[in-house]
Amino acid sequence: MNPSTAFAGVLVDELVRGGVTDAVLAPGSRSAPVALALAAAERAGLLRLHVRIDERTAGFLALGLARASGRPVPVLTTSGTAAAHLHAAVLEADAAGVPLLALTADRPPELRGTGANQTIDQPGLYGGAVRWAADVGVPEAGREAAQNRYWRSLVARALIVAGGGQPADPGPVHLNLALREPLLPDEEAVALEGPWAGRPGGAPWTDAGPAAAPATGSPAGTGGRTLVVVGDGPAAIAREAASVADRSGWPVIAEPSSGAWGTAGSLRAGALLLGSPDWLAAHRPDRVVVVGRPTLSRPVTALVTDPSVRVETVVGAPRWADAARTSGRVVGLADLAPAAGRDTEWSAAWRRATARVG
Numbered sequence: 001m002n003p004s005t006a007f008a009g010v011l012v013d014e015l016v017r018g019g020v021t022d023a024v025l026a027p028g029s030r031s032a033p034v035a036l037a038l039a040a041a042e043r044a045g046l047l048r049l050h051v052r053i054d055e056r057t058a059g060f061l062a063l064g065l066a067r068a069s070g071r072p073v074p075v076l077t078t079s080g081t082a083a084a085h086l087h088a089a090v091l092e093a094d095a096a097g098v099p100l101l102a103l104t105a106d107r108p109p110e111l112r113g114t115g116a117n118q119t120i121d122q123p124g125l126y127g128g129a130v131r132w133a134a135d136v137g138v139p140e141a142g143r144e145a146a147q148n149r150y151w152r153s154l155v156a157r158a159l160i161v162a163g164g165g166q167p168a169d170p171g172p173v174h175l176n177l178a179l180r181e182p183l184l185p186d187e188e189a190v191a192l193e194g195p196w197a198g199r200p201g202g203a204p205w206t207d208a209g210p211a212a213a214p215a216t217g218s219p220a221g222t223g224g225r226t227l228v229v230v231g232d233g234p235a236a237i238a239r240e241a242a243s244v245a246d247r248s249g250w251p252v253i254a255e256p257s258s259g260a261w262g263t264a265g266s267l268r269a270g271a272l273l274l275g276s277p278d279w280l281a282a283h284r285p286d287r288v289v290v291v292g293r294p295t296l297s298r299p300v301t302a303l304v305t306d307p308s309v310r311v312e313t314v315v316g317a318p319r320w321a322d323a324a325r326t327s328g329r330v331v332g333l334a335d336l337a338p339a340a341g342r343d344t345e346w347s348a349a350w351r352r353a354t355a356r357v358g
Contacts, residue, residue: 003139005185006196008033010148011177013192014155015074016046017204022065024050026058026085028078031105032183035076055082059089063100072099072162072173079106080118083125083176093172094129099162100172102126108138108180122176132161133174144195149325152198152205157322160208160330199328206322207329224286224310225346226250229300230266231321233292235259237333241291241314242266244336250289251350255296267350269357274299283349285309289336293321 011034015023023038025031042049050065052058055077062075077083083104093100106112106122113121123135134154139147154175164170192198199205228245230238230252238259245252246264253270254260261268273279274297285303287310294300304311305324313320313327320330 001191002182002186003141004033004179004181004183005037006144007139007147007151007177007179008037009192010151010196010198011155012037012041013198014152014205015159016041017198017202018156018159019071019204020047020074020159021071022048022050022062022069022073024052024058024062024065024073024075026052026055026075026077026082028082028105029183030079030107030179031076031103031177033179033185034103034105034177036185038076055085056088059086059100059102060092063089063093063098066093066100067096067098070099072101072159074101074103076103077105079104079122080120082118083122084120087126087129090126090129090172090174094131097164097170098172099164099170101158101162102130102172102174104174104176106135106176106178108178125176126172126174129172130174131169131171132158133176134158135176136178138178138180148196149205153322153325153327156204156206157320159204160206163208203328206327208331225283226287226289227285227303228252228289228291229294229304230254230258230260231290231292231294232257233259233321237314238291239263240333241289241336245289249344249347251347253297253300255292255294257295258292260291267354269354270350271297271299272357273350273353274303279353283353287312289314290321290327294323 025035025038027035038049041047050061052061058075062073066073075086077086086102090102104122124133136154158173158175162170162173228250230241232255242252242260242263251270252260252266254266260266288304289312291314303309304326310328311326312329312331313322314333314336315330
């Protein structure tokens with residue numbers, strides 16, 4: 001399976017997982033991998049694909065579908081001036097708060113700026129009219145697991161931002177898709193298993209919906225044993241998150257620049273404990289809540305990339321820190337409510353251990 005085909009399969013699968021029911025296509029050669037994946041999804045009954053030859057017409061059809069349904073609707077074009085024809089629909093979506101997702105195929109970096117026919121500078125094409133934009137890296141062979149996390153988290157984020165999940169401000173989002181030949185699939189079908197797998201049960205990679213039910217046997221409302229990691233970010237958000245954690249009995253590992261350093265419940269030697277395999281084997285959290293941008297600790301990075309740990313991220317802007325591309329849910333600070341049952345033994349064990357280490 002060539003990289004462009006794999007990318008297209010993962011992208012469309014994550015769109016469907018994120019609630020997309022309609023997509024609009026203005027066909028072209030550079031967008032062929034994604035167009036074929038969308039057609040396959042329609043044949044499987046996963047979405048309805050609307051094909052329009054004219055890109056401007058396609059953009060306004062997607063705008064109307066998104067306005068009527070209230071759900072993000074992707075519109076796909078090929079590279080070059082085809083992408084420019086979506087600009088009017090993007091401007092309308094911005095003004096009206098409509099969740100439009102502009103997907104523009106593009107040439108890979110080595111073919112940009114060559115003066116070839118029908119090519120333009122596509123990254124940032126729609127300027128400030130979009131809520132968020134990303135120039136997606138070129139799919140490459142040999143990096144399946146890392147690229148799967150990246151692609152899925154990128155698509156999930158685009159849908160959340162377009163739909164106004166975090167924060168509540170729906171509008172257009174632009175994903176520029178650089179695709180390298182071969183653009184047509186080989187004989188092998190796309191198998192979204194193993195390194196290409198998504199979340200279990202058809203769930204989106206990152207969700208902005210209600211919290212999952214608590215793990216069996218855990219205190220009500222905790223969702224299992226919870227550890228809070230507070231990295232670099234606004235001090236007010238860090239302090240409020242640390243306060244919620246303290247009231248809930250959740251240990252806090254805070255960086256010195258976070259604003260939560262030294263607050264109640266903050267464990268100054270907590271990152272050192274994460275570096276101890278014996279301690280972590282006995283006290284591995286079920287859930288890690290990340291506030292801000294962790295920057296300093298390799299043990300923290302290792303923890304949030306552990307597939308056995310659920311990662312949730314507190315956001316205060318359309319963008320949120322997710323360097324490892326593992327966050328399964330994003331919440332606003334107001335959604336980080338104190339747990340109904342304080343897990344005193346869990347937090348006490350961390351305090352005793354950090355007292356010995358520190």
